[in-house]
Amino acid sequence: MNNKQLNSSVPTKISDRISSPVFTEAVKVETREFDQLISAIARDAEKRRSSGNEAHPYFAMDLIRQSRLGALRLPVERGGGGANIRELFQVIIQLAEADPDVAHSLRAHYSFVEDLLISPVNEQRDTWLQKIADGEIIGNAFTELSSKDVGNMVFETTLSPDGDGYRLNGTKYFSTGTMYADSVLVTASTLDGNPVSVIISTDREGVIIEDDWDGIGQRLTGSGTTHLKNVFVKKEEVTVKRDEKTPFNSYLQLYLHAVITGIMRNIVTDAASLVLKRSRTFSFAAADTAAADPQLQQIIGHISSSAFAAEATVLAAAETLDIAVNSAVDGIIDYALSHNASLRTSQAKVIIDNMALQASTQLFEVGGASATRQSANLDRHWRNIRTIASHNPTVYKARAIGNYIVNGTELPVKQVYF
Structure with missing residues (x-):
């Protein structure tokens, strides 16, 4: 069942x-x-x-x-x-x-x-x-709203012994993708307080996934609540905790900005479509048609350039992740290479967030008032970008980068992005 x-x-x-x-x-x-x-x-x-x-x-x-x-x-x-x-x-x-x-x-x-x-x-x-x-x-069940310091790896969700296996109890929020997944990776604490992960089927008895995500954007990511009610876990389903793998979670952060970059590419397409579909222009416009208007062309050129810059930045940071991951020995990644990937990923976030939000607003400058119709659904780009960018406040990243550049203080190791 x-x-x-x-x-x-x-x-x-x-x-x-x-x-x-x-x-x-x-x-x-x-x-x-x-x-x-x-x-x-x-x-x-x-x-x-x-x-x-x-x-x-x-x-x-x-x-x-x-x-x-x-x-x-x-x-x-x-x-x-x-x-x-x-x-x-x-x-x-x-x-x-x-x-x-x-x-x-x-x-x-x-x-x-x-x-x-x-x-x-x-x-x-x-x-x-x-x-x-x-x-x-695979989906995830990581976040708990009770956590005062995200990433401290202390969970209210518990894994307790039960005969030849264990019982899992707790509630997880923002379980992105889990309602579409076949299995879910769940973080928990043992009775003595040690962090642990288990991976179980999403149709296991006691796993209840609610479609209750009500964010302004990314509405269909299945980012709802996962309830774990006395779920039986086999011994072989217990895995090592995630933070043993690498000191930084640059991968999870950069992934979000790859998604934002894809949205920016879509904004470019929508901007061009808006201009080509406009049958009239403003009385003070520089051309008789919207498609020939040099000012609208300039705006679209700026949006397109921002999308290109975002993509180039994400891929450049991804290359540093490739280098770091290829250094792994027995699951441990070279610290200096991992730090460099985290730095480049953080720099990517600081610049892409601003470019993307600006692009999603500039889209309406080429469409006129008709572009604001709800049926056009063009506001989804801003809502989606704003939602993704809010996962990790830019201000903290920018400060950490500045502190490293000025004082040589390395970026914080404790970074979890769910």
């Missing part, structure tokens, strides 16, 4: 109107199959938006399972796509351009995969790598 409790019904007609690509192996970057996947997800997102009921992206998530996009970072010989981190982040940007909710929903999944790839070889690791190669999607 499936114990997921969702407040929204699964759309049954949208996917029927969209041709589904057929996948015979794990999708790889820059292939015809990958292009077909992204196109199908984009068409589904557009149809769901136009239906006016904000239906959840179940069809897109099923396509991701079928294509094994979640295995993109796995070596080809393990059934994956063989991509490096830079290539993965390029994919996330493209996926977010097609549907930012879908891209965001996979954040915990790809982070879990990255942890597996740098972990020492063991049976548990091999089991999960195979499940991911088969298309399984």
